[in-house]
Amino acid sequence: MPDTSPALAHASDLADFVAASPSSYHAAEEVARRLVDGGFTRLDEADAWPSQAGGRYVIVRDGAAIGWAVPADATATTSVHVLGAHTDSPGFKLKPKPTTGAKGWLQAAVEVYGGPLLNSWLDRELRLAGRLALADGRVVLAATGPLLRLPQLAIHLDRGVNDGLALDKQTGTQPVWGLGEPEAEDILAELAASAGVDAAEIRGFDAVVADAARGTVFGKDDAFFASGRLDDLASVHAGVVALIEAAESAKGVIPMLAAFDHEELGSASRSGAAGPILEDVLERIYASLGADAEELRRAYASSWCLSSDVGHSVHPNYQQRHDPVVQPVLGSGPILKINANQRYATDALGAAAWAGWCESAGVSSQEFVSNNAVPCGSTIGPITATRLGIRTVDVGIPILSMHSARELAGVSDLYDLSRVARAFFAG
Known part of the structure; x- marks a missing residue:
């Protein structure tokens, strides 16, 4: 070593x-x-x-x-x-109509990208990042800070969860990112603001979800690195x-x-x-x-x-x-x-x-x-x-x-x- x-x-x-x-x-x-x-x-x-x-x-x-x-x-x-x-x-990518929600929650409509371990994305702070194609021909990179979370259902509401957790790829993977009505909000505005541009100028986007936590060294003798x-x-x-x-x-x-x-x-x-x-x-x-x-x-x-x-x-x-x-x-x-x-x-x-x-x-x-x-x-x-x-x-x-x-x-x-x-x- x-x-x-x-x-x-x-x-x-x-x-x-x-x-x-x-x-x-x-x-x-x-x-x-x-x-x-x-x-x-x-x-x-x-x-x-x-x-x-x-x-x-x-x-x-x-x-x-x-x-x-x-x-x-x-x-x-x-x-x-x-x-x-x-x-x-592997992870998640924003769908073409990315703002959704229900019952006062704002959610992001995402599509599964590749073959992620779905359960590993639960209960951690997530960020949104990618590129924005603007009306004036520019392409800019954008990345938010911690914005989203995929909250797990409490054990009280799913008593058998420890016997096997299976997330539905559609209904179980849409993270929350705020409170409000989806008709009045736009998650792209959050991404645009992080790049200092107007969301109204976005003509196309490729955006993915990423873990917001920084990589860290830990363990006996600092042997491990998690990221x-x-x-x-x-x-x-x-x-x-x-x-x-x-x-x-x-x-x-x-x-x-x-x-x-x-x-x-x-x-x-x-x-x-x-x-x-x-x-x-x-x-x-x-x-x-x-x-x-x-x-x-x-x-x-x-x-x-x-x-x-x-x-x-x-x-x-x-x-x-x-x-x-x-x-x-x-x-x-x-x-x-x-x-x-x-x-x-x-x-x-x-x-x-x-x-x-x-x-x-x-x-x-x-x-x-x-x-x-x-x-x-x-x-x-x-x-x-x-x-x-x-x-x-x-x-x-x-x-x-x-x-x-x-x-x-x-x-x-x-x-x-x-x-x-x-x-x-x-x-």
Whole structure:
């Protein structure tokens, strides 16, 4: 385990990052802001891009951000090392007519986004965040403070609740946000006010619900870190930290962070891993280096993608749900994710490469494989490998409470992931 001082500093910075990133759109902008502060230049996809080696750049497309550094010695066949992660998390999204209510209560009409643990959203203060498209053509980010709550029914009114709680996805998930009549109030006015704009100017919106509590370190020896959106802002943050550290000395490889949106929905969007965003950026980078079609494929053939997302730590109360032998635990290092059915893209060569990057970083690693009776989810890894043909390795950190409104990670694992990412970017 590394010295706790840098690990705790990393966790504190992650808490800042999550607080600044309540939606995928905020996360993409926070990635860009941090990279620009670290010496990167923000590019617009509609503009011509620099046509020479050297330089550090970042682009934002909706809720996705991609940052990279082109070393001065880069050629048309220089390999790229992509750390892929995602900016979205399971939860709730505002419906088109978002203000509702009954019996003097104001409520928000929300739609379930992805596969959240519904009960984890009960009885906690929530905020609203997203982007607003205005009549004058501007798009602004907006985020409220604590505004909503999804109150649970008291045990006196549901005596059997401790025998099994099942929330109806429609009737049981509409949070309260005030008192009054919905005909006279508009929750979009609350969101607009947080951005300093007039609600009457809103022509479109993408807004989600997020936990309002700040991430925190706790437990014996400060071993634990709890926060909303660790899936997958933990990986995005590790990638940002590592890319800033690696960019200035990049040589012989193009280090890149690709933070995609919509992973929780299958990644099929213009800003998702199944969409064209990564390929668009790579083709433009290699075109600037003078690569023809053959040289581009040669570069891909020697490149790597590290698909970084969270995985399951063994749960002490539900040990039977895990593989009986392979049981990663918080605080013992990042994980290599393996699946025979290619739900993860790791193969033997990827496992060997991961071991090398971990050794270079001085970090211990664990393996993750599912119980045969409990099929695992998937990641951007197989999608990226299929779309581009770049060899891909699925990795991450072990957590508990995955897809909860507030997830649990190990402080040392978070820091160690950024250290391995730095070694990966160094080639």
